[in-house]
Amino acid sequence: VSPNTPTAADIWDAGWSRAGAGVAGSAIRELLKLTEQPEFISFAGGLPAPECFPAEEITLASERVLASSASRVLQYGPTEGFPPLRELLASLSARRAIPVTPEDVLVTSGSQQALDILGKLLIDSGSPVLVEQPTYVGALQAFRPYGPRFIPVAMDVAGLIPEALESALAGLARTGARAAFLYSVATFQNPTGVTLSAERRGAILDIAERYDLRIVEDDPYGELRYDGAPAPHLAALDAARHGRPRHVVYLSTFSKLLAPGLRVGWAVGPASLLRKMALIKQGLDLHTGTLSQAIAHESCRDGLLDRQIPRIRQIYGARRDAMLRALERHAPEGVRWTRPEGGMFLWLTLPEGADAARTLARAVERKVAFVPGQAFHADGAGANTLRLNFSYAPPASIEDGVQRLCEALAEG
Amino acid sequence: VSPNTPTAADIWDAGWSRAGAGVAGSAIRELLKLTEQPEFISFAGGLPAPECFPAEEITLASERVLASSASRVLQYGPTEGFPPLRELLASLSARRAIPVTPEDVLVTSGSQQALDILGKLLIDSGSPVLVEQPTYVGALQAFRPYGPRFIPVAMDVAGLIPEALESALAGLARTGARAAFLYSVATFQNPTGVTLSAERRGAILDIAERYDLRIVEDDPYGELRYDGAPAPHLAALDAARHGRPRHVVYLSTFSKLLAPGLRVGWAVGPASLLRKMALIKQGLDLHTGTLSQAIAHESCRDGLLDRQIPRIRQIYGARRDAMLRALERHAPEGVRWTRPEGGMFLWLTLPEGADAARTLARAVERKVAFVPGQAFHADGAGANTLRLNFSYAPPASIEDGVQRLCEALAEG
Numbered sequence: 001v002s003p004n005t006p007t008a009a010d011i012w013d014a015g016w017s018r019a020g021a022g023v024a025g026s027a028i029r030e031l032l033k034l035t036e037q038p039e040f041i042s043f044a045g046g047l048p049a050p051e052c053f054p055a056e057e058i059t060l061a062s063e064r065v066l067a068s069s070a071s072r073v074l075q076y077g078p079t080e081g082f083p084p085l086r087e088l089l090a091s092l093s094a095r096r097a098i099p100v101t102p103e104d105v106l107v108t109s110g111s112q113q114a115l116d117i118l119g120k121l122l123i124d125s126g127s128p129v130l131v132e133q134p135t136y137v138g139a140l141q142a143f144r145p146y147g148p149r150f151i152p153v154a155m156d157v158a159g160l161i162p163e164a165l166e167s168a169l170a171g172l173a174r175t176g177a178r179a180a181f182l183y184s185v186a187t188f189q190n191p192t193g194v195t196l197s198a199e200r201r202g203a204i205l206d207i208a209e210r211y212d213l214r215i216v217e218d219d220p221y222g223e224l225r226y227d228g229a230p231a232p233h234l235a236a237l238d239a240a241r242h243g244r245p246r247h248v249v250y251l252s253t254f255s256k257l258l259a260p261g262l263r264v265g266w267a268v269g270p271a272s273l274l275r276k277m278a279l280i281k282q283g284l285d286l287h288t289g290t291l292s293q294a295i296a297h298e299s300c301r302d303g304l305l306d307r308q309i310p311r312i313r314q315i316y317g318a319r320r321d322a323m324l325r326a327l328e329r330h331a332p333e334g335v336r337w338t339r340p341e342g343g344m345f346l347w348l349t350l351p352e353g354a355d356a357a358r359t360l361a362r363a364v365e366r367k368v369a370f371v372p373g374q375a376f377h378a379d380g381a382g383a384n385t386l387r388l389n390f391s392y393a394p395p396a397s398i399e400d401g402v403q404r405l406c407e408a409l410a411e412g
Numbered sequence: 413v414s415p416n417t418p419t420a421a422d423i424w425d426a427g428w429s430r431a432g433a434g435v436a437g438s439a440i441r442e443l444l445k446l447t448e449q450p451e452f453i454s455f456a457g458g459l460p461a462p463e464c465f466p467a468e469e470i471t472l473a474s475e476r477v478l479a480s481s482a483s484r485v486l487q488y489g490p491t492e493g494f495p496p497l498r499e500l501l502a503s504l505s506a507r508r509a510i511p512v513t514p515e516d517v518l519v520t521s522g523s524q525q526a527l528d529i530l531g532k533l534l535i536d537s538g539s540p541v542l543v544e545q546p547t548y549v550g551a552l553q554a555f556r557p558y559g560p561r562f563i564p565v566a567m568d569v570a571g572l573i574p575e576a577l578e579s580a581l582a583g584l585a586r587t588g589a590r591a592a593f594l595y596s597v598a599t600f601q602n603p604t605g606v607t608l609s610a611e612r613r614g615a616i617l618d619i620a621e622r623y624d625l626r627i628v629e630d631d632p633y634g635e636l637r638y639d640g641a642p643a644p645h646l647a648a649l650d651a652a653r654h655g656r657p658r659h660v661v662y663l664s665t666f667s668k669l670l671a672p673g674l675r676v677g678w679a680v681g682p683a684s685l686l687r688k689m690a691l692i693k694q695g696l697d698l699h700t701g702t703l704s705q706a707i708a709h710e711s712c713r714d715g716l717l718d719r720q721i722p723r724i725r726q727i728y729g730a731r732r733d734a735m736l737r738a739l740e741r742h743a744p745e746g747v748r749w750t751r752p753e754g755g756m757f758l759w760l761t762l763p764e765g766a767d768a769a770r771t772l773a774r775a776v777e778r779k780v781a782f783v784p785g786q787a788f789h790a791d792g793a794g795a796n797t798l799r800l801n802f803s804y805a806p807p808a809s810i811e812d813g814v815q816r817l818c819e820a821l822a823e824g
Contacts, residue, residue, distance in 0.1 A: 050483030071462030
């Protein structure tokens with residue numbers, strides 16, 4: 001081997017695409033990997049509590065589908081999804097006041113996959129994409145390889161601010177540009193836990209109609225309400241006005257209601273969009289796992305979700321309460337936090353000038369973890385914010401972990 | 413509703429990305445959907461025979477992993493893959509003479525997903541991508557949204573022609589361009605069934621070294637050999653020269669050995685590439701289904717593949733023989749076909765000027781189906797070619813179906 005022989009790294013690093021050159025690990029990602037050890041109390045992940053997995057029902061469902069139809073559930077299946085599951089998801093959508101036929105349901109490999117598909121279909125390099133500020137980091141990660149120009153839209157405790165949205169759209173219109181879409185986690189948002197108020201939902205649809213705005217409504221947590229009154233989904237309001245979804249494509253998942261390890265999510269929305277999404281999905285993974293889809297269908301078809309949802313609400317509601325109580329008890333002066341009515345996360349704002357990434361290093365010494373808020377900001381703001389997950393750790397650990405976290409916060 | 417109110421189609425169709433605008437269904441795709449009815453004899457799909465699924469072993473594996481570790485196999489998991497499965501795949505790779513550590517294995521949602529990831533990492537609009545002519549249509553579909561300039565490289569009965577590859581690379585070099593990669597299904601190719609000869613494999617690696625060429629070796633069928641002597645994988649030759657893979661990323665899957673409905677494939681190769689692939693995959697679907705991965709691991713860890721492979725070889729080998737015999741008996745004058753030593757497909761070439769898409773319409777009337785060859789050609793050539801699958805239909809149906817197909821061929 002001559003000294004000029006290229007290494008594997010030379011050969012591969014010489015030619016990444018723009019998207020490939022842009023993707024890189026992060027110090028925080030590496031730090032958070034450390035915190036997956038059992039002695040850590042982690043508020044970092046977005047993990048459901050395994051106590052909530054309906055393991056027995058899933059085991060029975062798996063036995064039943066393999067006993068009755070192994071040659072079907074182990075075989076390749078249609079890209080659009082396992083037909084009985086698409087029927088079940090159309091009914092479930094109807095219960096969420098989103099009237100669609102089974103033909104308008106696309107099963108996806110988690111709702112994460114729908115984000116990638118929508119990015120591919122709707123974003124070109126430089127396309128304006130409106131996102132809540134802050135927003136789900138996984139959406140930023142899914143969209144970023146397509147080269148969007150993110151336009152963060154301000155939120156407050158009642159969610160996305162309609163005036164801020166309208167002003168962003170008007171600004172684009174003045175330059176002759178058009179937004180690819182608005183991405184919104186309207187209910188129990190990841191990362192803030194904030195829910196868009198019912199009144200604002202109407203206002204946002206009014207704006208959508210004025211600007212022909214396309215909306216991606218990502219709803220993984222909507223069923224996980226611990227108090228307060230439910231607000232209608234954006235897709236439901238849209239369908240109520242037009243008979244069926246027109247401006248809104250609605251994404252959801254079994255990850256928080258059954259088990260994320262199945263990787264079964266879905267999208268419903270306008271037919272022309274759903275058709276394109278299926279054609280794109282075929283190139284991505286041919287279809288979502290047939291066995292997983294059959295298990296999801298078989299477990300849910302006799303009403304498992306009606307038993308699961310109250311159970312999860314009770315367990316997570318108690319954990320949210322435990323976290324709020326612990327914060328009230330231990331949080332240092334100047335730290336503020338959201339009080340979510342549901343979901344899995346709450347959001348801390350530290351005093352101006354604080355650096356949550358540095359706090360994380362101190363928290364890790366105390367064997368407690370969270371995610372610093374900057375990664376959730378499309379524009380790199382939010383250094384003084386952080387996200388806490390309350391669904392995974394049991395209440396006693398929550399009290400203990402928040403106390404340790406607050407010690408780290410109090411140190412500066 | 414005023415007559416000027418935009419429809420959902422107006423709103424969504426007004427703003428596809430370039431990739432989104434380019435994706436469209438095809439008449440043949442719609443026609444082939446019809447042929448999924450039970451009275452059809454289909455040589456169209458690439459389906460494994462369900463008789464080969466180890467349903468009992470998969471059922472037991474599912475029971476065992478759910479009984480012993482439900483909270484792990486139903487939970488989110490690492491993007492890189494279920495750790496015990498990565499270990500198993502590193503051993504399996506070693507048996508295929510590709511020495512890698514578990515850290516160099518990325519589990520993917522079928523090997524199809526690896527194609528999308530590689531497209532995202534390596535292809536920009538206009539990037540030259542070398543493909544065999546013809547090549548796997550799903551690879552064209554995965555790469556196309558990234559805007560490649562496909563450069564078809566000629567094949568003959570011994571596979572990709574090294575001189576044709578070198579001439580394409582030299583042509584690119586003259587214009588200062590560099591190929592993103594060469595995509596090759598070197599063994600029992602989809603669609604032709606052709607295998608790259610051992611001698612040519614060495615020649616192609618020599619060329620790769622001269623041109624710093626990156627190679628994507630897609631190997632779903634390599635274990636399915638019915639006669640002839642195995643040739644080393646390109647990745648194995650590459651690793652033998654350099655200690656570990658340098659030019660070649662190697663993709664494989666459980667879809668043909670266990671069950672495609674699990675959607676579990678994998679990639680092994682140079683570490684810097686594998687790291688980027690995992691970062692991209694996180695944005696695509698977070699990770700491949702944990703339960704599916706755990707089932708694949710649990711079924712295989714006691715040597716199931718050693719029992720599966722001889723069984724599949726026997727069943728598919730008999731079907732290949734049945735198809736070759738039927739073609740010899742019934743094929744009209746002027747039709748030629750490949751004689752694959754393994755895999756799932758063989759390839760027919762009709763006389764110059766024939767149109768396989770028109771033959772398909774006649775074949776469908778006789779309730780037999782195949783895939784016309786044009787879609788497998790990056791440049792739209794191949795109108796007089798077609799692909800036949802021999803793994804799915806039982807031997808008696810193969811005889812019957814080939815006879816009907818040949819009647820359709822004889823009609824003109």
